[in-house]
Each structure stands twice: as structure tokens, then as C-alpha cells.
Amino acid sequence: MWNVTLAGMLTGLALIVAIGAQNAFLLRQGIRGEQVLPIVLTCLVSDVVAISAGVAGLGVVLERWPSLLPVAQVVGGIYLIAFGIHAAMRAWRPTALDAGAGATLTPGRAVLLTLALTWLNPHFYLDAVLMLGTVANSFGEDRWWFFAGTVLASTMWFFGLGYGARLLRGLFARPSAWRVLDSGIAVFMGVLGVGLLAH
Template sequence: MLTGLALIVAVGAQNAFLLRQGIRGEHVLPLVALCMVSDVVGIALGVAGLGAVLDRWPAVLPVAQVGGAAYLLAFGAQSALRAWRPKALETDSGPTMPLGRAVLLMLALTWLNPHFYLDSMLMLGTVANSFGDQRWLFFAGALVASALWFPALGFGARLLRGLFARPSAWRVLDSAIAVLMGALGVGLLVH
């Protein structure tokens, strides 16, 4: 469970978007559920041995890195643009993102992100498989971590609404997200 938490809690595109939607109170339950289901699938594939397949065909990862980097850089640019228009981002004003768009964005931030594959399939899969027949107990612990983290982040974000009633707080959050996504995107391209 602790190994799962260490990888899941790391701030990334998926967590940043879930935090943002949680603060706004938009589509939190479906997004939390989507994150958890994605973790179940990703970790299960890793424990079942997909990591070995990715090790066998290493050319898949560079392709995923370039695609993921492009997506993260675009998401970062969008966050930077929002940082310059904070009035449209206040919790009680601004357009609500349609559910379909929020779900597609979360799917992209999860499944187009090479870190998702590296963390859930390769890292957790490799660690789990080091336990031999007990690997599915490790899998259960990683799922507990996911079941604790995503609801806490998504639904706990509402506690920050008072802080984010001010446009300057949205500017800081979106600026931080832009820097983070830019750094992750450049990091993927460099490596």
C-alpha cells in the first residue's frame, strides 16, 4: 500500500486536474471513479506481466513519451493562458466543463501519460512480481492506496474552495500547473 501511495500521490497531470475539478466541484465522483478504474487496470496489467512485454518492445515507450510530452505541453499552455484570465475561473462563475469533456480529458491525462505506464505497469508490476505467488496481495495493497488517495484528493479539494474564491489563488494554481506540466513535458522529451 505504501509503495502504491508513493507513486500515486506524486503530483502529476492527473492529480492536478482532479484537484482543480474538486475545487470547482465539477464531476468529482465520475473523475475519481475513472482514476480508480484506470489504476485497477494499469496495476493489474503490470502484475499480470505487461511490464515484461514493454521490456521486450522498448520502442513503444519513446513513441508514448513524445505523444505524452506534446499533450502535457499543450495542457500546460492551456493552464498558463487560464492564469492570465482568472475571472473566468472563479469557483462560482465561469463555464462548467461538460462531463464528456472532463472524462475525455481525464482519460487523456491518464492513458496518454507515459508516467502512468512506468509507475503502474512497470514499477508496481515489477515490485509485485518480486513477491512471486504473493503478488496479488501486493496488488490489493496498491488498490487500497488508490481507493484512499483519489477520493481524498477529489472530494477533499472542496475544503480549499474558500481559498480559491479569490482569482489570485486560481492564478497561482494554474501557474503552478503550467510550470509542472511544462517541466514534465520537457522532461519526457529530454529523456
């Protein structure tokens, strides 16, 4: 039981620790200290829904209709490029560089942005639904203990990243640091978006 839960936790961490669009957004908002809890909870609930669907067998549906993934790739690619352009504009405008400056996200907008960055990413389905669902089902009746481990991994990662980012706030008191961060996010999102469209 516990070894299966540990396997789920380690597998979950291996998949979500890689910095993607969702994590980059959470990192930036964590540094700003803005709407962190709604974003963290949205990320966590999304993971729970997707992984539980995979464990329950939705992965079989996506395997039978793989044409759903290319559609998600196109929509997700366009969205990531647009998000990257927005980050580039933040880096270009001096008024948006300070941690306390620029447009403040409302809780609703923060949740919507997080949902888009999560559910429009086809890799999210591949990792959370197909891969974790397949691995979990390999444990047979213990698959829900594996699921519990993945949820534990998601909880530790999202809360750790969202609230741990505050430790970097001193560094990002300088406008130049925000310019570098937003420039990096812009490039990263653009590369991800182009990669999805090209793939």
C-alpha cells in the same frame, strides 16, 4: 497475507502521491467541485487496469519492446504542453478565475481529459505496469494480495484528493488564488511536457 497487502498499499501510495499532471487536474476540479466523481473513478479504474496488467505479466511485454515508451513520451509531452498553455490562458483571462465561472466540463469531457492525462504519461506505465508489476510478482502466489493493497492505496488517494480539495474552497473564493493555481499548473505542465520531449 496482510503484510503483503500492506506492502502493496505503501508502495502504491509512494508512487501516486507525487503531484503529477493527473493529480493537478484532480486537485483543480476538486476545488471547483466539478465532475469530481467521474474523474476520481476514471483515475481509479485506470490504475486498476494498468496495475492488474503489470501483475498479470504485461510488464514483460514493455520490457521486450521498450520502443513503445519513447512514442508515448513524445505524444504525452505535446499534450502536457498544450494543457499547460490552456491553464495559462485561464490564469490570464479574468472571467475564468472564479470557481463558478468559465466553461463547465461535461462528464464525458472530464473523463476524456483524465484518460489523456493518465494514459499519455509514460511514467504511468513505468510505475503502474513495470514497477508495481515487478514488485508484485516478487511475492509469487501472494502477488494478488499486493495488488489489493495498491488498489486500496489508489482508492484512498484519489477520493481523498478529489473530495478533500473542497476544504480549500474558501481560499479559492478569491480570483487571485485561482490565478496563482492556474499559473502553477501551467508552469508545472509545461516543465513536465518539455522534460518528456527532452528525455
